[in-house]
Amino acid sequence: MRPDDPTDEHWVDPEIIRPYVVTRGRTQPAHGKFDLISMAVAVGPPPGPDAGLDPEHHRILQLCREPKSVAEIAAHLDLPAGTIRVLLGDLFDRELVSAQEPQSEVDMHDMKMYRAVLDGLRSL
Amino acid sequence: MVFARSERPRLPTAIKILVAGGFGAGKTTLVGAVSETRPLRTEEVLTDRGIGVDDLTSVEAKRTTTVAMDFGRITLGTDYVLYLFGTPGQERFWFVWDELAEGALGAVILADTRRLADCFPSVDYFERRGTPFVVAVNCFEGATTFELDEVRMALQLDPSIPIVLCDARRRDSSREVLITLVKHSARLRAEPVGS
Numbered sequence: 001m002r003p004d005d006p007t008d009e010h011w012v013d014p015e016i017i018r019p020y021v022v023t024r025g026r027t028q029p030a031h032g033k034f035d036l037i038s039m040a041v042a043v044g045p046p047p048g049p050d051a052g053l054d055p056e057h058h059r060i061l062q063l064c065r066e067p068k069s070v071a072e073i074a075a076h077l078d079l080p081a082g083t084i085r086v087l088l089g090d091l092f093d094r095e096l097v098s099a100q101e102p103q104s105e106v107d108m109h110d111m112k113m114y115r116a117v118l119d120g121l122r123s124l
Numbered sequence: 125m126v127f128a129r130s131e132r133p134r135l136p137t138a139i140k141i142l143v144a145g146g147f148g149a150g151k152t153t154l155v156g157a158v159s160e161t162r163p164l165r166t167e168e169v170l171t172d173r174g175i176g177v178d179d180l181t182s183v184e185a186k187r188t189t190t191v192a193m194d195f196g197r198i199t200l201g202t203d204y205v206l207y208l209f210g211t212p213g214q215e216r217f218w219f220v221w222d223e224l225a226e227g228a229l230g231a232v233i234l235a236d237t238r239r240l241a242d243c244f245p246s247v248d249y250f251e252r253r254g255t256p257f258v259v260a261v262n263c264f265e266g267a268t269t270f271e272l273d274e275v276r277m278a279l280q281l282d283p284s285i286p287i288v289l290c291d292a293r294r295r296d297s298s299r300e301v302l303i304t305l306v307k308h309s310a311r312l313r314a315e316p317v318g319s
Contacts, residue, residue, distance in 0.1 A: 040135075067136055081169075
């Protein structure tokens with residue numbers, strides 16, 4: 001098996017390569033630090049096709065018409081969470097999404113939160 | 125004025141609960157039973173923080189691994205969204221839990237009485253980390269019915285830690301497990317919220 005053989009298609013796994021192509025090799029978002037449950041929502045009118053965004057950016061904006069977490073976006077786009085973080089950072093930079101930073105995570109001593117969660121679970 | 129920038133959609137607060145337990149204990153089943161959609165799967169690259177949680181100096185000991193997690197979502201009104209994450213069952217991934225457990229409301233440890241030892245690492249881990257947890261004994265069909273006290277003894281659980289029977293396939297049963305956890309977590313971290 002020669003590595004330069006164009007018929008040998010198995011020398012790289014496209015499933016491994018795709019996340020890096022989508023982010024152009026970037027592994028960290030330009031701005032924002034999102035964890036798995038950081039929520040994002042699209043803001044403003046959807047950008048047109050000439051906005052210089054990749055198809056994945058547009059798909060994220062479409063998904064985030066309603067608030068979605070990094071984990072959900074990753075699952076729906078079938079990309080690793082790390083890739084979604086980079087793409088979300090791009091959209092955050094361009095003020096196309098509003099996003100939660102992990103620092104704003106829930107206060108575990110907040111009584112109101114526990115009540116809301118219990119009420120919500122009971123009404124399931 | 126067409127677009128009021130100040131009127132951006134308000135983001136709900138996301139809350140995380142972990143569902144741990146041995147391989148095949150019913151983690152994804154429980155997640156699916158209470159979630160508003162079928163369980164989703166995501167992959168995350170997680171980093172080991174070094175040998176021992178407190179030892180932040182051992183940078184060279186860091187490892188990363190890609191872990192697949194099944195998760196579900198429960199929307200709680202307009203202010204909160206609850207995410208349930210099924211943690212990796214294999215013991216070799218225990219070191220990545222730290223990143224997952226960060227900021228979690230608590231954890232459900234699913235125990236399978238046929239393989240009770242499988243949940244030892246989870247009990248051990250959440251005890252050491254101080255994450256509130258409850259143990260839910262998943263009653264599989266045909267499984268030997270252990271007395272909850274026996275399970276408590278076998279796991280050497282502190283009397284304050286709730287242990288309940290459940291059928292992870294059933295929505296009402298899984299919901300009760302979550303309610304038990306939220307109450308327990310509230311007791312530990314805030315004032316009592318009533319029954």
